[in-house]
Amino acid sequence: MLLPNLREELLYLHLQLPKNGLVTWTSGNVSVRDVSTGWVLIKPSGVFYENLHPEDFILLDLDGNVLEGSLKPSSDTASHLYIYRHRPDVNGIVHTHSPYATAFAAVGKAIPVYLTAQADEFGGAIPCAGLGLIGGEEIGKLVVETIGTSPGCLLQNHGVFTIGKDGSSAVKAAVMIEDIAKTVWLAMQLGTPIPIPEDMVQRLHQRYTRDYGQG
Amino acid sequence: MLLPNLREELLYLHLQLPKNGLVTWTSGNVSVRDVSTGWVLIKPSGVFYENLHPEDFILLDLDGNVLEGSLKPSSDTASHLYIYRHRPDVNGIVHTHSPYATAFAAVGKAIPVYLTAQADEFGGAIPCAGLGLIGGEEIGKLVVETIGTSPGCLLQNHGVFTIGKDGSSAVKAAVMIEDIAKTVWLAMQLGTPIPIPEDMVQRLHQRYTRDYGQG
Amino acid sequence: MLLPNLREELLYLHLQLPKNGLVTWTSGNVSVRDVSTGWVLIKPSGVFYENLHPEDFILLDLDGNVLEGSLKPSSDTASHLYIYRHRPDVNGIVHTHSPYATAFAAVGKAIPVYLTAQADEFGGAIPCAGLGLIGGEEIGKLVVETIGTSPGCLLQNHGVFTIGKDGSSAVKAAVMIEDIAKTVWLAMQLGTPIPIPEDMVQRLHQRYTRDYGQG
Amino acid sequence: MLLPNLREELLYLHLQLPKNGLVTWTSGNVSVRDVSTGWVLIKPSGVFYENLHPEDFILLDLDGNVLEGSLKPSSDTASHLYIYRHRPDVNGIVHTHSPYATAFAAVGKAIPVYLTAQADEFGGAIPCAGLGLIGGEEIGKLVVETIGTSPGCLLQNHGVFTIGKDGSSAVKAAVMIEDIAKTVWLAMQLGTPIPIPEDMVQRLHQRYTRDYGQG
Numbered sequence: 096m097l098l099p100n101l102r103e104e105l106l107y108l109h110l111q112l113p114k115n116g117l118v119t120w121t122s123g124n125v126s127v128r129d130v131s132t133g134w135v136l137i138k139p140s141g142v143f144y145e146n147l148h149p150e151d152f153i154l155l156d157l158d159g160n161v162l163e164g165s166l167k168p169s170s171d172t173a174s175h176l177y178i179y180r181h182r183p184d185v186n187g188i189v190h191t192h193s194p195y196a197t198a199f200a201a202v203g204k205a206i207p208v209y210l211t212a213q214a215d216e217f218g219g220a221i222p223c224a225g226l227g228l229i230g231g232e233e234i235g236k237l238v239v240e241t242i243g244t245s246p247g248c249l250l251q252n253h254g255v256f257t258i259g260k261d262g263s264s265a266v267k268a269a270v271m272i273e274d275i276a277k278t279v280w281l282a283m284q285l286g287t288p289i290p291i292p293e294d295m296v297q298r299l300h301q302r303y304t305r306d307y308g309q310g
Numbered sequence: 311m312l313l314p315n316l317r318e319e320l321l322y323l324h325l326q327l328p329k330n331g332l333v334t335w336t337s338g339n340v341s342v343r344d345v346s347t348g349w350v351l352i353k354p355s356g357v358f359y360e361n362l363h364p365e366d367f368i369l370l371d372l373d374g375n376v377l378e379g380s381l382k383p384s385s386d387t388a389s390h391l392y393i394y395r396h397r398p399d400v401n402g403i404v405h406t407h408s409p410y411a412t413a414f415a416a417v418g419k420a421i422p423v424y425l426t427a428q429a430d431e432f433g434g435a436i437p438c439a440g441l442g443l444i445g446g447e448e449i450g451k452l453v454v455e456t457i458g459t460s461p462g463c464l465l466q467n468h469g470v471f472t473i474g475k476d477g478s479s480a481v482k483a484a485v486m487i488e489d490i491a492k493t494v495w496l497a498m499q500l501g502t503p504i505p506i507p508e509d510m511v512q513r514l515h516q517r518y519t520r521d522y523g524q525g
Numbered sequence: 526m527l528l529p530n531l532r533e534e535l536l537y538l539h540l541q542l543p544k545n546g547l548v549t550w551t552s553g554n555v556s557v558r559d560v561s562t563g564w565v566l567i568k569p570s571g572v573f574y575e576n577l578h579p580e581d582f583i584l585l586d587l588d589g590n591v592l593e594g595s596l597k598p599s600s601d602t603a604s605h606l607y608i609y610r611h612r613p614d615v616n617g618i619v620h621t622h623s624p625y626a627t628a629f630a631a632v633g634k635a636i637p638v639y640l641t642a643q644a645d646e647f648g649g650a651i652p653c654a655g656l657g658l659i660g661g662e663e664i665g666k667l668v669v670e671t672i673g674t675s676p677g678c679l680l681q682n683h684g685v686f687t688i689g690k691d692g693s694s695a696v697k698a699a700v701m702i703e704d705i706a707k708t709v710w711l712a713m714q715l716g717t718p719i720p721i722p723e724d725m726v727q728r729l730h731q732r733y734t735r736d737y738g739q740g
Numbered sequence: 741m742l743l744p745n746l747r748e749e750l751l752y753l754h755l756q757l758p759k760n761g762l763v764t765w766t767s768g769n770v771s772v773r774d775v776s777t778g779w780v781l782i783k784p785s786g787v788f789y790e791n792l793h794p795e796d797f798i799l800l801d802l803d804g805n806v807l808e809g810s811l812k813p814s815s816d817t818a819s820h821l822y823i824y825r826h827r828p829d830v831n832g833i834v835h836t837h838s839p840y841a842t843a844f845a846a847v848g849k850a851i852p853v854y855l856t857a858q859a860d861e862f863g864g865a866i867p868c869a870g871l872g873l874i875g876g877e878e879i880g881k882l883v884v885e886t887i888g889t890s891p892g893c894l895l896q897n898h899g900v901f902t903i904g905k906d907g908s909s910a911v912k913a914a915v916m917i918e919d920i921a922k923t924v925w926l927a928m929q930l931g932t933p934i935p936i937p938e939d940m941v942q943r944l945h946q947r948y949t950r951d952y953g954q955g
Contacts, residue, residue, distance in 0.1 A: 115764075119485060119486070119489040120482055120485050120486060120489075122427065139524065140521075140522055140523055141522050141523025142524065166524060167525065170517075170521055170522055192425075192427055192493070194492050194493045195496060197493045197497075198496030198500055199497075199500065201424045201425060201493065201494065201497035201500075201503040201504065202497050202500045202502065202503050203504050204500065204501070209846045209897060210846060210897055210898070211871075211874060211897055211898045211899075212767065212837055212898075212899075226426075226504075226506070228510070228513060228514070228517075229426060229514060230521060251504065252424060252425055252426055252503075252504060253425070253426045253427075254426075254427075270764060270765050271764070271765060274764040274765075277839050278837070278839045279846065280500065281839055281840060281842075281843035281925060282842075282843040282844075282846035282847050283499075283500065284925070284928075284929060285844065285846075285849065285925065286847045286849070287847065288846040289871075289896065291871070291897050295871070298873060299873070299874060302815075302873070302875045306815055306875060307786050308786025308812075309785065309786055309787065309812055310812065334545075334700060335697060335700050335701060335704075337642065354739065355736075355738055355739065356737050356738025357739065381739060382739055382740065385736055407640075407642055407704075409708045412640065412708045412711075412712075413711035413712040413714075413715055414712075414715065416640060416708065416709065416712035416718040416719065417712050417715045417716045417717065417718050417719065419715065419716070441641075441719075441725070443725070443728060443732070444729060444733075445732045445736060466719065467639060467640055467718075467719060468640070469641075469642075495711060495714070495715065498714075498715065499714060549760075549916070550915050550916060550919075551953075569954065570951075570952055570953055570954065571952050571953025571954055572954070596954060597953075597955065600951055622855075622857055622919075622923070624919070624922050624923045624926055625926060627855065627923045627926075627927075628923055628926035628927040628930055631854045631855060631923065631924065631930075631933040631934065632930045632931045632933050632934065633934050634930065634931070656934075656940070658943060658944070658947070659856060659860075659944060659947060659948075660951060682854060682855055682933075682934060683856045683857075684856075684857075710926060710929070710930065713929075713930065714929060
C-alpha cells in the first residue's frame with residue numbers, strides 16, 4: 096500500500112511549478128517514489144496543472160508496468176524510472192523548461208558558482224548534459240551520467256531535471272535553479288561575474304547543509 | 311445554428327491571453343469557425359478582456375456579413391476571414407503582440423529551432439512575414455503566404471498570428487510561441503545557441519504529434 | 526459641483542497602475558480635471574495604492590489653492606497644474622517610473638517607431654525631455670515643451686508623463702508606453718529593429734484613430 | 741514587555757517580500773528592534789513565508805540569547821545583532837537575494853545614481869561590500885563598514901541588506917533597491933546612462949527627505 100496522502104502531496108508539488116513560474120501550458124512534471132513499495136507515481140501526459148486531481152496520477156513499478164491509473168503517463172516516464180533504478184537515494188524527480196535555466200541549456204553551458212545561494216544549495220556548478228531524444232530512457236541516462244552529487248542538471252536544448260531525497264527537495268532544487276539561473280544571467284549582462292573561490296563554496300555548502308532550516 | 315457553448319468557449323479562450331501575459335489593455339483577439347455552419351465568431355474592437363461577455367462576440371459569414379452582434383468587430387476581422395477562406399483546415403485563429411515574439415518581429419527575424427519544445431510543437435523555424443497595413447485583408451494574405459505547416463508566424467514590426475484545428479490549439483500555439491521566443495531571446499544574450507539538427511527536429515516533432523497528451 | 530463619481534473614477538484609474546506593473550511602493554500618480562468646474566483632483570503624496578479611498582484625493586484650482594482635502598497633495602501637483610493651464614485639451618495626466626520606459630529616460634533617448642502599436646497609438650516617436658527638479662513647475666514646463674501631439678513623453682533620468690482628453694486615455698497611454706518600451710528594448714538586444722516608414726506610420730495612426738474601438 | 745502588535749507587524753513586513761518579488765522559496769528575512777526593551781525579533785530559519793505565524797518569530801537580546809521562541813532563528817541572526825549593536829539609529833533590517841540587485845552584487849559593482857528615484861531615496865550610489873561567510877557576524881561587519889548613510893548596500897556574490905529607523909523603512913529600501921537596480925540594469929543594456937550631477941542628487945534627496953509623504 097502507498098504511503099497515505101502521497102497522491103495529495105504529489106498534487107501539491109505539481110502546483111508549485113506554475114506558482115513559481117517554471118512551466119507553461121502542460122509542460123513539466125513531477126514524480127515521487129513511494130518508499131514503502133518502491134513504486135513510482137507520475138503526472139499524466141498533456142494535462143493542465145489546474146485540472147489535475149490526486150486520482151489522475153499513474154502508479155508504475157520500476158519496469159514501467161502500470162499498477163493504477165487510466166490516463167497515459169508523462170512521455171518522460173521511462174527516463175524517471177531509469178533514474179530511480181540507478182539512484183536508490185532519489186525519491187523525487189522534477190522536469191521543467193524553466194526559461195532562464197533553459198537558456199543556459201540552449202547554449203550548452205553549465206552555470207558556474209557566482210552566487211552564495213548556489214554554493215549553499217548545489218555545492219558547485221550546475222552541469223549541462225548533452226541532447227537526447229524524448230520519449231524513452233535516453234534523457235534518464237544523460238541525467239544519471241551528468242548530475243553527480245548535484246541536485247539538478249541542465250539538458251542541452253531542452254530544460255532541467257532535478258532530483259531529491261523526496262519530492263519536496265526536488266521541487267525546491269527546480270525553483271532554486273531557475274532563481275539562480277536568472278540572477279547569473281542578469282549578472283552576465285553587466286560584465287564578468289566574480290567566481291566564488293572553491294574553498295569558500297565548500298564552506299558555504301557545508302554550513303548550509305548542516306545548519307539551515309529547522310532540521 | 312451554432313455549436314452549443316461556442317460563445318462560452320470563445321470567452322474562455324480570450325481569457326487565456328491576459329492570463330498568460332500575451333496581451334496589454336485591449337490588444338489581441340481570438341476567433342473560431344463554427345464547423346456546423348462555417349460562420350466565424352470574433353472579438354469586438356477595443357473591448358477589455360475582463361469586460362467581455364459571451365453575447366459580445368460578433369458572428370459573421372466568410373464574406374464579412376454580420377449575422378449576429380451589435381458591436382463593431384475587431385479591426386483584424388477581414389484578415390481572419392481571409393485565412394479561414396484559404397485554409398479549410400483552420401478553425402481557430404489568435405492574434406497577439408506578445409513582447410518576446412514581437413521583439414523578433416521588430417527585427418524581422420524568424421525563430422530558429424534551438425529548443426526541443428519548438429521542435430515538438432512547431433516542427434521547424436517560426437517564420438516572419440513582411441509588414442502589412444492593419445484593417446483590411448493584407449495581414450491575412452501575409453499569414454497565408456508565410457505560415458506553411460507551422461501553427462504560427464510573426465508579422466514584421468507587428469506581432470503574432472497563430473492558427474489551429476480549433477480555438478484551443480491556436481491559443482496553445484500563441485502561448486508556446488511566446489514561451490519559446492522568451493527562452494531563445496535569453497539564450498541569444500548568453501552566446502550562440504546550438505541548433506538542433508534537422509533530423510532530430512523531425513523525430514521530436516513526429517514523436518510529439520503522435521504520442522503526447524491523452525489522444 | 527464636481528462631476529458625479531469623479532473621485533471613484535480617479536480611484537479606479539489609480540488602481541490600473543499597480544495592476545499593470547507601472548509603479549512600485551507609493552510612486553506615481555494620476556490627476557483628472559473636472560470639466561464642469563475646471564478644478565483638478567490629484568493623489569495625496571506618499572500613500573499606498575491599496576490604501577487609497579475616494580475622499581483622500583485633493584481638489585485644487587488651477588492656481589494650486591486647495592478646495593477640498595486634508596492630506597498633502599502629490600509633490601508633482603504644481604507640474605500637473607502647469608500642464609492643465611497650458612493644455613486646455615488635456616483633462617487627465619499620469620506620472621510613473623515604469624521600468625522599461627524609464628530605462629530609455631536614463632539614457633536620454635526617444636523611442637523610435639519600430640512597432641505598429643506605437644504608430645497606432647502615438648503616431649510617431651515618444652520624445653524624451655531633459656532633466657528637471659521635482660517639486661515645482663519645472664517638470665510640467667518640460668512636458669509641455671516636449672510632448673507636442675504625442676500622448677506621452679519620457680523625462681531624462683526620471684520617468685514618464687502621459688496626457689489625455691480624460692483620465693482613462695492618459696492611463697491607457699501610460700500602459701501602452703511601457704508595453705512598447707519593453708518590446709522595443711527586447712528587439713534592440715536582438716539586433717537593429719526595422720523602422721516603420723513615415724507614411725506607413727501616418728496611415729496606421731489615422732486608421733487607428735478613426736476606426737479602432739466602439740467609437 | 742514588547743511593543744503591542746510587534747509580532748503582527750513583523751509578519752506583515754515579511755509578507756511584503758514575496759509580494760514584491762524579492763525572495764524565492766524560504767530565502768530572505770526581516771528583523772525589528774523593539775524600542776522599549778532593545779530586544780530583537782527575527783524570522784525562523786528555512787520557514788515558508790506563507791506558513792509564518794506571529795508566534796514563530798524568535799526574540800533575542802543583543803548578545804544572541806533567546807528570550808522567546810522554540811524555532812531555530814535565521815542563520816543571519818548574528819549579523820543582524822551586530823548591526824543593531826553598532827547602529828543605535830537602526831530598528832529594522834531586511835536581507836534578500838532580489839535578482840537585479842544581486843546581479844550587481846555578483847559583479848561586485850555599486851549602483852551609480854542614474855535615476856531621480858535613487859537620488860530621492862538613497863542620496864547617492866548604492867555601495868557594494870565584499871564577500872563574507874554566512875552564519876556568523878562577518879556579514880554584519882561588512883554591512884556596518886560599507887553602508888554609511890545609505891539605507892542599503894549590496895553584498896558581493898550574495899545579495900542585499902537594508903536598514904531603517906523601523907522595519908517598514910527597511911522594507912521600503914529593499915523594495916526600492918530592486919526597482920532601481922532593475923531600471924538601471926535595463927538602461928545599461930541600451931547604452932551609457934546619464935549620471936545625475938552630484939548637486940542635483942543632493943537637492944533631490946533634501947527635497948524628498950523634507951517634503952515627500954504625509955510627514
